[in-house]
Amino acid sequence: MDFISHWETERHNLPFAIDGVVIKVDRYDQQERLGLTSKSPRWAISFKFETERVRTRLKEITYQVGRTGAVTPVANLEPIQLGGTTVKRASLHNADQILRLGLIDGDYVYVEKGGEIIPKVVGVDESERAVVTDLFSQQSSSFPTHCLECATELVREEGEAIHYCPNRLTCPPQVKGRIVHFISRKAMNIDGLGSETVVQLVEAGLVVDPSSLYDLKEEDLLPLDRMAKKSVDKLLAGIEASKSISFERVLFGLGIRYVGETVAKKLARSLGNLDAIMRAEKEVLVEVDEIGERIADSVILYFADEGNINFVRRLGEAGLRLAVQEIVGATNKLDGASIVVSGVFEKHDRVGIKKLIEMHGGKVSSSISKKTSFIVAGDKMGPSKKEKAEKLEITILSEDEFLSKIA
Ligand SMILES: [Zn+2]
Structure with missing residues (x-):
């Protein structure tokens, strides 16, 4: 607790922002005994500091259209220091929040930085409300009825808090956003293609949706700005390679x-x-x-x-994978078995052993219980695991014994 309260104030002197501290059990044998849940280890937990809240003036509410067509209001603020950074913009989530807070331009608002990167407006200072001087300023805070990018009338589904621009096909931020999402690291992860290039390709009329990336040719790209032969080659190779993405x-x-x-x-x-x-x-x-x-x-x-x-x-x-690949060599030899992996192996690493288990229909479990079918153990199996396995009379297989079982 002393450590936490020390850093509660001292954190402001760090050259980077932190929002908490992580407390860990540092003995390896105790870590092993505590084990893991599917999401996180049981031997580490984070302590979050109270979120910092500041008050500043709301200059103007503007609206952004995202990749799904969702229109989200953004609070443009009088710049203010929050958690070591200068905050100029904050999210307002949706129309309901503006309505609930009764926000108009010129109000003083409270801003917090939660777990998210973008700070958010959490309240309004009731003691100093802005005065509506004319109809125009009042209207500037009311939600738009038409898309600011393509002028299509916005729709709001019943029971939903968010307004959408239904013009999926030609609304510019939706078109660009979909392509940027498609090429992102967790999706197609196309090497040599960043969001700036996407904007360039869309504006040049070369790409209208992610599928048109696969029609791009060297001669289309070379005339573009910042597109030397080398970057064109890299881009085309990245696009080609994405065809083998799962x-x-x-x-x-x-x-x-x-x-x-x-x-x-x-x-x-x-x-x-x-x-x-x-x-x-x-x-x-x-x-x-x-x-x-x-x-x-x-x-x-x-x-x-x-x-x-x-x-x-x-x-x-275009040749993209539209079906799950059957894994070559997969069997049902371990069907339904719950298997614990422990120690260091010679022929495979631990991840490799786990993959083999899954490939042959088994399930990898992190802790030993009565339900454990068997344990695959390499060198340096944890002593507490070994003890538990012996107590529950669970079979321990060596790497070779395991490999011959699935051969
Ligand atoms: Zn639109």
């Missing part, structure tokens, strides 16, 4: 609302290929682990759109 990541890259990385993985693995996902009825989709009605509806809505269907068809024609 279906899970292609599915994530499509940018279907609510289909994040994890959901994409679950959908891909349980339905196997894009056709099956496109054809799936709601009842089938909600059967998939972690997929509820909201996600199922969003997937159905996405594939009800002819434009989207044509788009994924073009991705298929």
Whole structure:
């Protein structure tokens, strides 16, 4: 506690911002005994400091259109120091919050930096409300009715807090945003292609959606600014290489609302290929682990759109993976077995052993229990694990014994 309270104030003297401290059990044998959950180790936990809150003047509310067409208000603030950085903009989340806070330009607001990178407006100083002097200033804080980028009338679905621009096909930030998402590290991870280049390609009319990346040719790119032969080659090689990216990541890259990385993985693995996902009825989709009605509806809505269907068809024609790959050499030899891996191995590393277990239908577990089928142990197996295994009379296999079991 002394350590925490020391850093509570001392953190402001660090050359970087921190929002807490991590407390760890530092003895390896105790770490091993505590083990891990699926998400994090049980021997480390973070302590978050109280979030800092500052008061500043709201200069103006502006609106941003994102990749999904969602229109989000942004608070432009009188610059203020918060957590070691100067804050000029903060998020307001949605129209409901503006309404709830009754915000107008000129108000004094409270701003916090939570876990997110972007600070947010959390309240308004009631003692010093701005006065509405004319109709114009009042209107400047009311939510726009039309898209600021393409002038399409905004829509708001019932029960939803967010306004959307429905012009998916030609609204510039949506077009660029979808491509930037598609090429991002966790999706197609295209080497040599950054968001600035995307903007350049879209503005030059060379790319209208992610599928047109696969039609790019050297002669299209060379005339562009900052496109020397070398960067063109790199870009084209990156695009070519993305054709071998797994279906899970292609599915994530499509940018279907609510289909994040994890959901994409679950959908891909349980339905196997894009056709099956496109054809799936709601009842089938909600059967998939972690997929509820909201996600199922969003997937159905996405594939009800002819434009989207044509788009994924073009991705298929370009040679992208639209089905989960069968792993070569996979068997069911370890079907249903719960296996613990411990120690250091000779022929494979620990990750490799775990992959082999999964490839042959087994499940890797982090802690030994009565349900453990067997343990694969290399050198330096933890003494507490060994003791527990012996007590529960669980078989311990060497690396070679394990390999011959799946051979
Ligand atoms: Zn628009």
